[in-house]
Amino acid sequence: MFSRILTVAGQEIRIGIRNRWILLAAMILAVFSLALALLGSAPAGTLGVDRLTITVASLASLSVYLVPLIALLLAFDAICGEIERGTLLMTLSCPISRVEFLIGKAVGHTLVLAFALVVGYGLTAGLLVAAGYGSLSGLADFVRLIATSVLLGVCFLATGYVLSSLTRQSRTAAAASVAVWLMMVVLYDLALLGALVANPSGVFASDVFPYAILLNPADAFRLFNLAALGANDLVGGMAGVADALPFDPLLALGSLTVFAGLAMAGSALLIKRIAP
Amino acid sequence: MTETSLNAPTLRVDGVCKTFSGHKAVDDVSFSLNGGERVAMLGHNGAGKTTLFKIVLGFLKRDRGDVTVMGAAPGSHDARIGTAYLPESVAFPASLSGKEVLTFYARLKGERPARALPLLERVGLAEAAKRRVGTYSKGMRQRLGLAQALIGRPRLILLDEPTTGLDPISRQTVYELIGEIAGQGTTVLLSSHALTELEARTDRILILSKGRLVADDILSRLRAQAGLPIRLKVWTRPEDLDHVSESLGGGQMNGRSVEFNCNADDKVRTLSAISALGDLVEDVDVHAPSLDDVYRYFSSAAGKEA
Numbered sequence: 248m249f250s251r252i253l254t255v256a257g258q259e260i261r262i263g264i265r266n267r268w269i270l271l272a273a274m275i276l277a278v279f280s281l282a283l284a285l286l287g288s289a290p291a292g293t294l295g296v297d298r299l300t301i302t303v304a305s306l307a308s309l310s311v312y313l314v315p316l317i318a319l320l321l322a323f324d325a326i327c328g329e330i331e332r333g334t335l336l337m338t339l340s341c342p343i344s345r346v347e348f349l350i351g352k353a354v355g356h357t358l359v360l361a362f363a364l365v366v367g368y369g370l371t372a373g374l375l376v377a378a379g380y381g382s383l384s385g386l387a388d389f390v391r392l393i394a395t396s397v398l399l400g401v402c403f404l405a406t407g408y409v410l411s412s413l414t415r416q417s418r419t420a421a422a423a424s425v426a427v428w429l430m431m432v433v434l435y436d437l438a439l440l441g442a443l444v445a446n447p448s449g450v451f452a453s454d455v456f457p458y459a460i461l462l463n464p465a466d467a468f469r470l471f472n473l474a475a476l477g478a479n480d481l482v483g484g485m486a487g488v489a490d491a492l493p494f495d496p497l498l499a500l501g502s503l504t505v506f507a508g509l510a511m512a513g514s515a516l517l518i519k520r521i522a523p
Numbered sequence: 524m525t526e527t528s529l530n531a532p533t534l535r536v537d538g539v540c541k542t543f544s545g546h547k548a549v550d551d552v553s554f555s556l557n558g559g560e561r562v563a564m565l566g567h568n569g570a571g572k573t574t575l576f577k578i579v580l581g582f583l584k585r586d587r588g589d590v591t592v593m594g595a596a597p598g599s600h601d602a603r604i605g606t607a608y609l610p611e612s613v614a615f616p617a618s619l620s621g622k623e624v625l626t627f628y629a630r631l632k633g634e635r636p637a638r639a640l641p642l643l644e645r646v647g648l649a650e651a652a653k654r655r656v657g658t659y660s661k662g663m664r665q666r667l668g669l670a671q672a673l674i675g676r677p678r679l680i681l682l683d684e685p686t687t688g689l690d691p692i693s694r695q696t697v698y699e700l701i702g703e704i705a706g707q708g709t710t711v712l713l714s715s716h717a718l719t720e721l722e723a724r725t726d727r728i729l730i731l732s733k734g735r736l737v738a739d740d741i742l743s744r745l746r747a748q749a750g751l752p753i754r755l756k757v758w759t760r761p762e763d764l765d766h767v768s769e770s771l772g773g774g775q776m777n778g779r780s781v782e783f784n785c786n787a788d789d790k791v792r793t794l795s796a797i798s799a800l801g802d803l804v805e806d807v808d809v810h811a812p813s814l815d816d817v818y819r820y821f822s823s824a825a826g827k828e829a
Contacts, residue, residue, distance in 0.1 A: 254630040258616075265618035332614040337671065340580050340608035341631040342600055522583055 251343045255351025256358065263321075263359040272317050272360070276367025279313065280306050284371045299375050299385025300476055303392050306368060307472040310396045311465050315403040315432050317363065319424040321356045322407025326518060328417040335523040345518045353404055353511065360400040364393050388476060395468055398503050402464040403428075405510030412517035432465050439466075457492050461499060464506045471499035531594060532557055533679045533710040534579065539588030541574055541734075548574040550734040551588070556712060558678070561705045563721045564714040565818055566731035572714040573611065575731070576681050580608055593678055604632075607672040611683040613664070617657030621648050621667050624656060625674070634675040642670040647696060662693035669700060680704060682713040686720065698724045718814040728814075732822040742814065749820040751812035752784035757797055758806040767803055771796060 263269045283305040284298075326349075329335035338348065372389045407424055414420040439459055442451055460466040474496035532555035541549040549571045556562055566572050577583040579590055581598015592602035615624045621643060629639035643652045646666040651659065659667065665685065672680050682701075686694045702724065705711050715721060721728070728745060730738040738745055758780045759767045767781055768774055771793070774783030785793045790809075797804055 250633075251631055254627060258619075258627050261623065262616050262618055333610045333612050334615065336577075336580075336582065336610040337608060337613055337628075337668075338631065339582070340603060340606065341628065342603040342633065343631050522577070 248347060251347050252351040252354060255343075255348055256355035259352055259355025260358055263355070268321070269359050269363055272363035273366040275317075276313060276363055277370045279309055280368050280371040281374065283309060284375060298380035299372065299382065300388050302371065302375060303385070303388040304473060304476055306371070306392055307469055307476075310392065310399065310472075311469050312432055314360070314364070314396050314400045315428055315465060318356070318360060318400040318403035319407045319410075319428055321359060322352075322404045323411050323420040323424040324417045325352045325356070325408055326411040326521070327414050327420050328411070330415060330521070330523050331417055335521075339523060345521075346515050349408065349511075349515055349518050353401070353408070356404050357397065357401055360404070361393075361397045364396050364400075368393055368396075391475060392472060395472055395500070395503070398500075398507060399464055399468040401507045402503060402510060405507055405514055408514035409510060409517060412514055412521055431463055435463050436466065453493075457494065461494075461502045464503050467499040467502045467506075471496050471503070474499070532591075533560075533593055534712070535589075535591045536575070536579065537589040539575070539578060539590060540586045541571075541578060541583065542586055543574075547734045549578065549585075552731070552734075552736045553588075554729060554736060554739050556679075556710045558710055559705050559708045560727060561701060561711045561725045562713070562727045562729060563725040564712060564729045564731060565716065565718060565721075566714070567716065567822065570731040571734040572731055573683055574734075576608070576683055576714070579681065580606065605678040606681065607674070607677040607679070608681045609668045609672045609683060609685060611687070613668050615656045615664065615667065617655060619656055620653050621656055621659070621663075622652040624667060625670055628671045629674050632675045639674045642673050643667075645673070646670045646700065662689050662696075665689060665693065666696065669697065673700075673704065676707070677709060679710045679712070682711065684714055684716070686715065694720060718818050721814055730818060730821045737824065738821045742817070745817050745821070746812055747787065749812065749817050750786070751816055751820060752786055753790055753812070754782065754784055754810040755793065755797075756780050756782045756808035756810070757804055758808075759803055760805070763803045767800060770800060 260269075280302075284302040326335065329338070339345065368389065372386065376386070406427060407420075410423045410427065411417075411420045414423060439456060443456060446452065460470055470492075474492075535555040537553050537555075539549055539552050540547070552571075552575060564572050564575070574583065578585050579592060579597055581596070581602065590597045592599075593605050595601035619627075622640065625639055625643060626636040629636045640652075643649050646669055648663060648666055648670065651663060656664065656667065665688075669682075669685065672682065685701075686697050689697065698720070701711050701713065705726075713725075725742070727741055728738065729736060738748075740748070757767060757771065761779055764776055764779070764781065768776055771781060771783065774781045794807075794809075797807055
């Protein structure tokens with residue numbers, strides 16, 4: 248069982264290397280994080296906060312946009328694309344179960360994403376440390392950022408698999424993935440913000456809003472990271488929310504894990520029903 | 524392996540029906556295949572060949588009937604271990620090499636890659652093994668697919684239109700391989716609508732028409748069953764044409780030749796009548812009904828019944 252899962256995972260990683268997917272993802276993450284670290288840290292110099300920590304705060308916001316996008320792009324083709332190319336028929340006629348196949352894909356894609364994150368963000372961290380800006384606690388923040396980014400990525404990989412098993416054409420799955428990204432990463436926040444602005448002191452703001460943030464893995468990710476930085480006042484923005492929360496920010500991490508688990512289970516159920 | 528399991532049919536399909544939203548794709552089909560048989564399944568597009576394959580592989584659920592693959596349920600782990608399948612059109616990951624693709628499938632089938640890789644040589648891809656599959660021609664990709672199907676010596680191989688779109692030489696290679704595999708005791712079931720090339724390359728022919736199995740026999744017996752006439756063409760000099768035509772019992776005259784049909788039973792008698800004409804005959808063409816003709820006979824007969 249493990250050897251078959253690893254075979255599928257290895258194939259995904261190899262394809263990721265061959266078609267330069269890993270390289271591209273790592274480069275995008277490196278370029279954006281370097282830009283944020285170099286440009287964004289100029290005004291922070293006087294605040295006396297570890298520059299690595301400030302950078303991690305900006306990178307958390309970057310991850311919210313980029314990681315789901317990269318994950319969905321990796322995943323949308325995983326099942327319907329294989330149906331289109333006829334390889335799913337061939338692979339599933341081998342003695343491998345569908346769940347093993349799906350887990351193999353997920354492991355491979357997760358490793359691709361983790362590699363891109365470690366290289367992309369690691370480059371930025373390394374540069375800051377080499378320039379004498381880093382401290383040990385700042386590095387710990389970096390590690391936490393990368394680890395939670397991988398978890399966020401798994402949430403959206405699994406979402407991509409769900410979309411991929413619901414559609415028969417990879418073009419449809421691609422369109423659906425873009426729509427899901429827009430809704431969960433951009434529009435969800437806008438809607439929450441709109442509702443909050445409309446009635447800043449009502450029931451929504453105190454009882455609904457915090458849990459609405461918890462439900463969306465992108466928001467839960469940002470909430471957990473900013474709260475964990477413990478530099479709320481300095482980072483500003485959404486971080487201020489963390490203090491007013493009616494629950495422990497660790498719950499956000501739990502929410503991410505549950506979302507990833509449910510989405511993986513959902514795609515496992517869906518792939519069992521496919522007639523390739 | 525016990526002797527009974529060797530003698531038991533590799534694949535048994537019994538009264539299988541499958542309906543897609545009111546359309547009968549497979550209608551009460553029964554047959555069984557034994558070890559080492561090369562069987563061709565013929566049928567027009569949409570006759571139900573691929574649907575039947577997918578039922579045998581366990582990808583589709585049958586509405587009625589029974590299928591056993593080497594004594595196991597279709598799609599079960601045991602059935603899949605002994606079965607290999609080559610779908611009609613496969614696009615392997617273009618950025619991987621042929622060797623990597625074969626290694627991948629060998630691992631999935633639990634075979635050591637080192638034992639599977641010589642298959643590339645057997646299908647004539649040894650030199651291209653390290654090239655990207657994206658650079659392969661259609662024939663090469665098909666041969667890679669065939670190599671995939673040969674991994675681990677399966678007992679049943681299903682090939683869905685393995686020669687469609689291939690040039691004559693690639694086709695010949697494919698059939699040579701199929702012959703070799705069957706020689707080792709593996710049952711090969713292939714579907715095709717390129718009929719003429721199947722003659723002499725298969726042991727048995729199944730003909731599907733509109734989801735129903737309308738013929739299941741060896742080709743010579745199907746020919747006899749169809750009772751199709753043999754077409755003879757006798758070449759002669761223009762001035763002898765009338766005489767030749769008369770002595771052979773009439774027929775269509777085209778300037779220098781006489782064409783007529785004769786039954787399979789009369790073949791020898793007619794040929795001796797022709798040779799009795801001696802110098803009058805310049806040449807003789809004997810055209811036995813081809814598989815095309817036999818196929819057309821059976822599928823149109825089924826069409827009239829329906």
